[in-house]
Amino acid sequence: MDAVNAPSVVIVDDHPAILDGVRAWCAAAGIEVLDAGPRVGVAVTGPGAGAGVVVFDLQLEGAPAYRDLTLLTDAGRRVVVYSQHADSDTALRCLELGAATYLTKAEGPEHLIPAVLAVVEDRPYTPPVLSGAMAADHRPDRPVLSEREREVLLAWFESDSKQLVAQRFHLSVKTVDTYIARVRIKYADAGRPATTKAALVARALQDGLIDLAGL
Amino acid sequence: MTVATGLLETDLSARLLRGVRVAQCVIVLVILLGLNLPNVLAGAAAYRPEWIGLAGWAVMVALALVDGLLVARHRFWGRARWPVAIGVLALAVAMALDLRPAELSGPAHITLGVAGWFWVLLFADGRLRDLVALIVVHLLVVLGLLLAAGRTDQVTLVSFATTAVAVSSFQLAVGMAGSALRAVARGATESALAEARARTAEEIATAVHSDREARYAALRSVALPLLSGIGAGTSPPSDPEVQRAAAAAAARLRRMFDEEGDAADALAAELGGLVDIAERRGVVVRYSERGPRQVPPPGAVREMLAAAGGALHASRVAARVTLTGVGEDVVLGVVTDGTPAEERLTEVRGSRVEGDGVTWVEVRWTP
Numbered sequence: 001m002d003a004v005n006a007p008s009v010v011i012v013d014d015h016p017a018i019l020d021g022v023r024a025w026c027a028a029a030g031i032e033v034l035d036a037g038p039r040v041g042v043a044v045t046g047p048g049a050g051a052g053v054v055v056f057d058l059q060l061e062g063a064p065a066y067r068d069l070t071l072l073t074d075a076g077r078r079v080v081v082y083s084q085h086a087d088s089d090t091a092l093r094c095l096e097l098g099a100a101t102y103l104t105k106a107e108g109p110e111h112l113i114p115a116v117l118a119v120v121e122d123r124p125y126t127p128p129v130l131s132g133a134m135a136a137d138h139r140p141d142r143p144v145l146s147e148r149e150r151e152v153l154l155a156w157f158e159s160d161s162k163q164l165v166a167q168r169f170h171l172s173v174k175t176v177d178t179y180i181a182r183v184r185i186k187y188a189d190a191g192r193p194a195t196t197k198a199a200l201v202a203r204a205l206q207d208g209l210i211d212l213a214g215l
Numbered sequence: 216m217t218v219a220t221g222l223l224e225t226d227l228s229a230r231l232l233r234g235v236r237v238a239q240c241v242i243v244l245v246i247l248l249g250l251n252l253p254n255v256l257a258g259a260a261a262y263r264p265e266w267i268g269l270a271g272w273a274v275m276v277a278l279a280l281v282d283g284l285l286v287a288r289h290r291f292w293g294r295a296r297w298p299v300a301i302g303v304l305a306l307a308v309a310m311a312l313d314l315r316p317a318e319l320s321g322p323a324h325i326t327l328g329v330a331g332w333f334w335v336l337l338f339a340d341g342r343l344r345d346l347v348a349l350i351v352v353h354l355l356v357v358l359g360l361l362l363a364a365g366r367t368d369q370v371t372l373v374s375f376a377t378t379a380v381a382v383s384s385f386q387l388a389v390g391m392a393g394s395a396l397r398a399v400a401r402g403a404t405e406s407a408l409a410e411a412r413a414r415t416a417e418e419i420a421t422a423v424h425s426d427r428e429a430r431y432a433a434l435r436s437v438a439l440p441l442l443s444g445i446g447a448g449t450s451p452p453s454d455p456e457v458q459r460a461a462a463a464a465a466a467r468l469r470r471m472f473d474e475e476g477d478a479a480d481a482l483a484a485e486l487g488g489l490v491d492i493a494e495r496r497g498v499v500v501r502y503s504e505r506g507p508r509q510v511p512p513p514g515a516v517r518e519m520l521a522a523a524g525g526a527l528h529a530s531r532v533a534a535r536v537t538l539t540g541v542g543e544d545v546v547l548g549v550v551t552d553g554t555p556a557e558e559r560l561t562e563v564r565g566s567r568v569e570g571d572g573v574t575w576v577e578v579r580w581t582p
Contacts, residue, residue, distance in 0.1 A: 106501060132506075
């Protein structure tokens, strides 16, 4: 299942223009598109079953396809949810169900390819809209964040520029990245367990992003 | 509104009826303890077996106490009303059957007088005709027992009729008083509700009116000098400062004409207006809202909108606008590819970061 050489994806989306767009971005970035189609089946059987990352449109035929998403994450697939929904609840729910990351369609041009490249290596990737959802998370069972973590998340959501965030808080871009990644790991470590979440935490431990005491 | 109306209604009628119910319950207890107890003790021999009289009396005392408890808790008998009423009738008939026929119109026949009072208690919130029906049925049964026992002599019948009329008319009078009071309570509730509605409507109208007046006054001070300046040529429309002021005034006008502008989230509504104005100029604005937010006071909202408006107006091609509730704070951020003028802030905190060819303006209100 793991991409040994070039990273590979399968695209589940029912909009032809999106399919073509994502294909074009992948081609430019040297990512192989193994299969694409409007149903989750393309990621489960056929050539798509071997793809390292599933780019998944949450809005298949109307309602959010949480069941399809659960099916994929339960099978241990790394899923990048790519949705037109911009609300916090949807984004946080997808993380809870084991999605690797959540992008809105508006964030696609800048963030989809970096997200796929990070996710294929089990590294966390948090685009601004997801960052805002975490910063403003009011749910009672949300992970506990430090004041600085919350401020950095909020700033990333507001500015969409790690350079600006770093400048504002007098930090290096790398440190900003670390703060954002740590929060993502806290979310992976909370709620319903999933192999995809465990992989994210394991990789973060390996990379020294967090230590066991930080969890 | 519906819930409040319901509460008010129950509250008013319960309060008005409470006095009557307390009085009714006291009457019954006084009759049971002061009148029936001596009679049943003295006339125990009239019952066969003898303990029946005292047992029946004890059941009735217990019922009266339950009613007292219900009154204390502002509750009525509800669904238990009919079963208990029939039970009381059955008890009265059973006791009359266990009584020697000679005592049927005598003092030992305690249920003859007191049974009706229980129906008065039970039907405190029910229909008067149910009460009348039960009383009549009870009297007819006792009359039937008298006739069956052959006690048709004039003295017995007259004595029975006197007791029946005296006691029943008193019971009916008290029952009718309760019924009349209920009608009064309903009327009082309705007029109180109508008055409350009228008062609320009046207060809303006054508030809306004074709000509009305040906004018109503010507009006069903003829009009129601007318009007269443009008219007189002292404020040329090509001046960016004039454009900015015009955009701000236009946003406020839009809000005033917007029916939904009175909604709770004035900040988001006006921000939407500002975004709209920028988009009409061809600026691509990405707008995101996150998290539940508190409502900042008007002064803070004004400053936040002024900062956002300034930043949006300075945008040339693209802007990013975010409105977030983080903890207790409300944070409004604008990233613009222009260079907005610095706003003077007193009620909110501001921050400004320049780099990457953009300016990021943040204003934050903390309660």
